[in-house]
Amino acid sequence: MSFTTDQNGYYGNYGGAYIPEMLHQNIQQLQNNYEKIIKMSSFQEAYRKLLNDYAGRPSPLYFATRLSDKYGCKIYLKREDLNHTGSHKINNTLGQILVAKQMGKKRIIAETGAGQHGVATATVCALMDLECVVYMGALDVKRQAPNVARMKMLGAKVITANSGSQTLKDATNEAIRDWINNPEDTYYLIGSVVGPHPYPDMVAHFQSIISEELQQQLIKKEGIKNPHRILACIGGGSNAAGIYYHYLKNKKVQLIAAEAAGKGIDSGESAATSILGRDGIIHGSKTLLMQTSDGQITEPYSISAGLDYPGIGPMHAHLIKEKRLDVYPITDIEALEAAMELTSLEGIIPALESAHALGILPKLEIEKDEIIVISLSGRGDKDMEAYQKYFKYAKKHPHEDLEKSFLFVP
Amino acid sequence: MKSITDILKSRNLLSIYLTAGFPTVERTIEILTEIEDYGVDFVELGMPFSDPLADGETIQQSSVTAIRNGMTLANYFEVLKIVRERTDLPIVYMGYLNQIMQYGAEAFCKKCNELDIQNLIIPDLPIEVYEKEYKQLYKKYGLLMSFLITPTTPEERIRKIEALTTGFIYVVSSSSITGKKRKITKKQQRHYEKIRAMNLSKPTMIGFGIYDKETYEFACRYANGAIIGSEFIRYVAKENAAQFLTSLKS
Numbered sequence: 229m230s231f232t233t234d235q236n237g238y239y240g241n242y243g244g245a246y247i248p249e250m251l252h253q254n255i256q257q258l259q260n261n262y263e264k265i266i267k268m269s270s271f272q273e274a275y276r277k278l279l280n281d282y283a284g285r286p287s288p289l290y291f292a293t294r295l296s297d298k299y300g301c302k303i304y305l306k307r308e309d310l311n312h313t314g315s316h317k318i319n320n321t322l323g324q325i326l327v328a329k330q331m332g333k334k335r336i337i338a339e340t341g342a343g344q345h346g347v348a349t350a351t352v353c354a355l356m357d358l359e360c361v362v363y364m365g366a367l368d369v370k371r372q373a374p375n376v377a378r379m380k381m382l383g384a385k386v387i388t389a390n391s392g393s394q395t396l397k398d399a400t401n402e403a404i405r406d407w408i409n410n411p412e413d414t415y416y417l418i419g420s421v422v423g424p425h426p427y428p429d430m431v432a433h434f435q436s437i438i439s440e441e442l443q444q445q446l447i448k449k450e451g452i453k454n455p456h457r458i459l460a461c462i463g464g465g466s467n468a469a470g471i472y473y474h475y476l477k478n479k480k481v482q483l484i485a486a487e488a489a490g491k492g493i494d495s496g497e498s499a500a501t502s503i504l505g506r507d508g509i510i511h512g513s514k515t516l517l518m519q520t521s522d523g524q525i526t527e528p529y530s531i532s533a534g535l536d537y538p539g540i541g542p543m544h545a546h547l548i549k550e551k552r553l554d555v556y557p558i559t560d561i562e563a564l565e566a567a568m569e570l571t572s573l574e575g576i577i578p579a580l581e582s583a584h585a586l587g588i589l590p591k592l593e594i595e596k597d598e599i600i601v602i603s604l605s606g607r608g609d610k611d612m613e614a615y616q617k618y619f620k621y622a623k624k625h626p627h628e629d630l631e632k633s634f635l636f637v638p
Numbered sequence: 639m640k641s642i643t644d645i646l647k648s649r650n651l652l653s654i655y656l657t658a659g660f661p662t663v664e665r666t667i668e669i670l671t672e673i674e675d676y677g678v679d680f681v682e683l684g685m686p687f688s689d690p691l692a693d694g695e696t697i698q699q700s701s702v703t704a705i706r707n708g709m710t711l712a713n714y715f716e717v718l719k720i721v722r723e724r725t726d727l728p729i730v731y732m733g734y735l736n737q738i739m740q741y742g743a744e745a746f747c748k749k750c751n752e753l754d755i756q757n758l759i760i761p762d763l764p765i766e767v768y769e770k771e772y773k774q775l776y777k778k779y780g781l782l783m784s785f786l787i788t789p790t791t792p793e794e795r796i797r798k799i800e801a802l803t804t805g806f807i808y809v810v811s812s813s814s815i816t817g818k819k820r821k822i823t824k825k826q827q828r829h830y831e832k833i834r835a836m837n838l839s840k841p842t843m844i845g846f847g848i849y850d851k852e853t854y855e856f857a858c859r860y861a862n863g864a865i866i867g868s869e870f871i872r873y874v875a876k877e878n879a880a881q882f883l884t885s886l887k888s
Binding site: 236244245246247248249250252253254391392397401404405408409410411412506507508509510511512517519521522523524525 | 687688763766
C-alpha cells in the first residue's frame with residue numbers, strides 16, 4: 229500500500245486538483261517544477277543550511293522525565309516549539325520560499341489560522357526581500373493578536389477575512405481568490421498539507437525533516453529507530469505529516485492523531501473532521517470534510533485557531549480510511565488541562581494546538597517501557613490570553629462542571 | 639422547449655447569472671418567469687455554495703442570503719419545476735462540484751434532464767477529471783458542458799477545451815474573480831482578439847467584469863454574446879433589475 233501521491237496527486241481516493249481554470253497555469257507550473265527544484269543539489273544545500281543555521285535544527289528530542297513518570301512509560305517530546313518563529317511551520321516556509329524564488333515569483337501570499345504559518349511566511353519573506361500578504365480570519369486576528377503584531381513588524385500586510393466563520397477556512401478562500409486575481413507574479417505559500425496537488429505532497433516533504441531527525445535521535449538515545457507510538461495534532465495536518473512521514477510504511481509504529489472536539493463531538497461546535505466528515509471537496513482537494521447533507525461546508529469550532537478547520541489533509545484522510553491512523557477527539561477543556569499538566573511537570577508551555585496531542589495521553593492504555601513520541605509543534609506564547617481566562621474560570625468552578633460547561637468562552 | 643444549441647448560433651446574446659434563492663426564493667421564480675421579456679436569451683442559475691472560490695463579494699453575499707433562505711439542491715429543482723410550468727427560457731446550471739457529489743452525480747443528471755437543464759458550468763471541475771469521471775455520464779443524460787478559458791490559458795489547452803466543449807466556451811474576460819468593475823483595457827482587448835482569431839468551432843460567451851452597455855457591446859463584437867452576473871445581482875438587490883436590463887439594449 230502506498231501512502232504517497234500518484235502522478236495525478238491522489239492518495240488512494242483523496243487529493244487531486246479540483247481548481248477553477250483560472251488557477252490551472254499556476255498549479256501546473258508548480259506541479260511540473262517542484263520535484264525538479266527540490267532535487268537540485270543547490271536547492272538542497274541552501275535548504276539544509278537555512279534549516280540548521282537559521283531555524284535552529286535539528287530540534288531537540290527531549291526525554292520528559294516527570295511526564296513519563298506520571299504515565300509510567302518513556303515519553304519524548306519532539307521540540308518543534310524551539311524552532312525559530314516558535315513552531316514547525318518554518319520547515320515548510322523555508323522550503324517553499326526557495327521554490328518560489330527559483331520560479332522567479334515576486335509576491336508571496338499565505339493563509340494563516342493561529343498565525344504561526346503567517347509569522348513563518350512573513351519571516352522568510354523578510355529574509356528573502358519579497359513582498360508578503362497574509363490572509364487571516366477576523367476571529368483569529370482577535371484571538372492571536374501577538375502573532376498579528378509579529379507579522380506586521382516583519383513587514384507583512386495582514387488582510388482580515390470577514391466571510392464565513394472568519395477563521396482558517398475563510399482565510400484560505402481569500403488567499404485563493406487573491407491568487408486568481410494575481411496569476412503572474414504571485415506565489416501562494418500554503419501552510420498545511422491541504423489544497424490542490426502538489427501542495428499536500430510538497431508540504432509533507434518539507435515537514436518530513438521532523439521524522440528524519442527523530443529516527444536518528446531515537447537511535448542515539450534508545451538504540452532503536454522506532455517508537456511504539458507517535459502522537460500529533462491535526463488541523464490540516466502538517467506537523468503530523470512531518471512526524472509520521474518516515475514511519476508511514478512501518479506498521480509496528482502506531483500513529484495517533486488528536487483532532488479538535490471543541491465543546492464536544494455532539495455539541496455542534498467542534499472541528500472533529502474524521503468523525504463528523506464525509507468525502508467532499510475543499511480548497512481544491514478531495515478529502516474528508518465537515519458539511520451539511522446538501523454539501524455546504526460547515527463552520528467549524530475549536531479553542532485552537534490552528535485546528536479550527538472543517539477539512540483534513542488528503543494524506544490523513546487516506547491514512548484514516550486505510551486504518552493506518554487512529555484519531556482521538558480532544559475537547560477544549562481536555563487540551564487546556566493537558567497544557568497545564570505539561571507546564572507544571574516540565575516547565576514547557578505548549579501551543580493550544582500541541583496541547584491537543586498531549587491530551588491523548590490520559591486516554592491511552594499504556595504499557596510499561598513503552599516509548600511514546602509527541603510532536604510538540606509549537607509554543608504557547610501566542611495563547612496566553614486563552615490560558616489566563618481558563619485559569620480564572622477553573623478556579624471558580626469544580627472540575628465536573630468544567631467538563632460539561634458551555635459557559636467557558638475563550 | 640427552446641434548444642440552447644440553436645440559441646447559441648446567434649450573436650449579441652445576453653445571458654445573466656442569478657443565484658437561486660436570492661434575494662428570496664419567490665423573487666427568483668418571478669425573475670426567471672419574466673426575464674425573457676427584457677431581452678435575456680438564457681440564464682445561468684447558480685446553486686449557492688458556502689465557499690465559492692472563483693466568486694467575488696457580491697456573489698458570495700448573495701449565496702449566503704440564498705442558503706439562509708433555505709436553498710438546497712433539492713429546492714433548486716423544486717424552483718425549476720415551478721418555472722418550467724411558466725416559461726421555456728433556457729437555463730444553465732452553474733454550481734461547484736461538491737454539491738453534485740453529495741447529491742449523487744447520476745441522480746443529479748437525471749433531475750437536470752427531467753427539468754430540461756441543457757447545459758452545465760462547474761467551475762471547479764477540471765477538464766481532466768471531467769474526461770475521466772463525468773463525460774460519459776453527462777452524455778448519457780444529454781447534458782451539455784461549458785468550460786472556462788482565461789487570459790492565462792495557453793492556445794494548446796484552449797484547443798483541448800474546444801474539443802471537449804459541448805455547450806459554449808466561457809471566455810473569462812480578465813484574470814480575476816467575479817464582480818470586478820474595471821474599464822476595458824488594452825490587455826483585455828488583445829485577449830478577446832486572440833480568442834476571435836482562433837476561430838473556435840464552438841460558440842463563445844464572454845463573462846466576468848461585464849457590467850454595463852459599453853462592456854456588454856464590446857464583448858459582443860468578439861463573441862456570440864456576454865454574461866452579466868455580479869452587476870445584475872447588485873441591481874436585483876436594489877430592486878431595479880428591469881431598468882438595468884433595458885439600459886443594456888437601449
